[in-house]
Amino acid sequence: MKHSKESFTKVKSYRPFHSAFDPCPPIGKRYYRTPPNLYLGFQPRGLPQFSPMEALQKGTLWPVFYDHYENPYEDGR
Structure with missing residues (x-):
């Protein structure tokens, strides 16, 4: 199973669907994070500590399991 590099990033984004008939303004880009252990599978021997x-x-x-949270909305991204 091949994955693109984009699928392994910790921070992902999407744009919610906005209908032409929706009276509310579009929400814009939304961000979410995926945990690092999602891409590791079994923990290999000899990981740095x-x-x-x-x-x-x-x-x-x-360190491979460490995931520092950065708020994407503070940077104006």
């Missing part, structure tokens, strides 16, 4: 203190701060031991 954060230091114990950094792991406690980030909430995970493995």
Whole structure:
């Protein structure tokens, strides 16, 4: 099964359908995030690890599972 590079991005977007007969203005682009573990499958051996203190701060031991939230609406994207 082949995937495009676009399908592996963490932040995705879509435009909700807006009918010509809809009295409300269009909503515009909406964003959503997909979790990193969605694309990993089984956890391979020998993954790099954060230091114990950094792991406690980030909430995970493995950098591949770390997903920092950035609000796409603050940047005006």
